[in-house]
Amino acid sequence: MKELVVISGKGGTGKTSVVASFASLAEKAVLVDCDVDAADLHLVLQPRTLRREDFTAGSKARIKPGHCTACGKCEELCRFDAVYFDGPGNGKVPKTFRVDTIACEGCGVCFDFCAEKAIDFAPAVCGQWFVSQTRCGPMVHARLGVAAENSGKLVTQLRRTAQQVAAQQKRDLILCDGSPGIGCPVIASLTGASLALFVVEPTASGQHDFLRVAQLTMQLGVPGAMAVNKADLNGEVTRDLEELAGQRGIAVVGRIPYDPAVTRAQIARKTVVEASDGPAAQAIRSLWAKTQERLHLSLPAAVGGLVQLAAQE
């Protein structure tokens, strides 16, 4: 089983449009939207939900106002400035302490050290994840609650579920839409993947962010391939990007021209290759062919990933 993760470093480079098009070109794939903070793939693929699960990870502290004696120990120990002295009063004290659940990191220190046992520490529901059916195959996606943490854990959950779905339905490719940046959800979506496809923009900031995310894939031992989106916006930066990729052992697999058909496809809730046969659609088709070639070459990392997965199970 191969796992292709499409990432960008910078946000808004056209990652999701590429993934959606790949989804309609791939024959036996399972789709995963790893961009759990702002999942957009479902807007194009319009999934029908088959299974829905709550995602609970970590716990949040809550002070029971009736039991709090306002000793202030929790406020003193909290390293995350999550405890406020503005809770409702009770028979014993006029004011109690309160935990700001958004600021609470879920370390549990206040819970352990509260002499009055006045603090609840229960697992928090951070979001929901779904297994759905789309016109392009099964899709695993999620909706993370606002300000919810543990997006990395949720990504790992999604990928594991996708591996199960792929095994059940005998599908040989997992196609992941990654998230921007280089933080926790990106690391979670890349670990053990067969190939990372960078979709980059030929801009100064696109280049800067590409170099950072390329350094990350190298640290994680994931082979890379790169495509420049809106390549004709700046030919010079495009050539620089391709050269930088070459120096890092990242295969250059295509250029996608700037094409208003991409936005029109999105508004029609279609993938670019479904909605148009223009320059962008043609470029994506050839990009898909080249990416598939790279996927078949990336055996060592896939084996490494399997060992890692076997170890996790």
Add this chain to the structure above:
Amino acid sequence: MTEPLSQSNLGFRLMSLMFCVRDWLRPPTRILQESGVRPGMAVLDFGCGRGGFSLAAASLVGPEGHVYGAIACVGRQTLIFTELCHACGGCLLVCPEGAIREVPKPIGRLRTGASGPVQFVEGVLNVGEAMSPPAIRAVKGSAPDVELTVLDCPPGTSCPVIESVRGCDLLLLVTEPTPFGLHDLKLAVEMARALGLKFGVVVNRADAGDREVWDYCQRQRIAILAEIPDDRAVAEAYSRGELAASCVPHVAERIRGLLETLQSGARV
């Protein structure tokens, strides 16, 4: 940098495989059950390794209990997985020997500078570092106290975004009139409301898509503070690392208008 890392990675994988065999022969859950781990207990897995016992312990202690495992013991050597440490200070409080000491850990670099009259602060997280909120706190903490501070925030609605917008006077939500833009805007609005922040919307590439964003803002009574037209010249200027406000006159005009709207204290 790459080579020693990949070597240790191989060692880790072999070790994990060995543990798999061990866990299969002697399931950690059974060992822990026999030693009396019950729901609600707090377990410190001192020597957690890859966490086989921590996970088993977590399933035994249930939602009421705790398992700690950022600290591991291999042979006679105690290891701390700094990547997993959230600096809660819990281990310092429970260590009876006072043997744990906290030291500052570099996770990125902070840079300050100036461009003309504009002062600038930037934080760059080290690659491979998962937690950016402390870096964001440092950037916000070192911004000079001036009349107007503008923060460029990451996308999404998770911890780094919350950390960036916390305590601001006004949140500008920049969106595009497309299904993706509108969907992510709705999430951002939900976040702004959960945090109780004042906010307004700027529609970028205003003529590139459909009218859904305007309909939504009208229904939700959200002020649209500016509309910036779609212009390839903006994208080209940006690709060269130049400012649209200094290269494209009609965009500059809109942005100046936005600034005036904000300074006049428009109700949002």
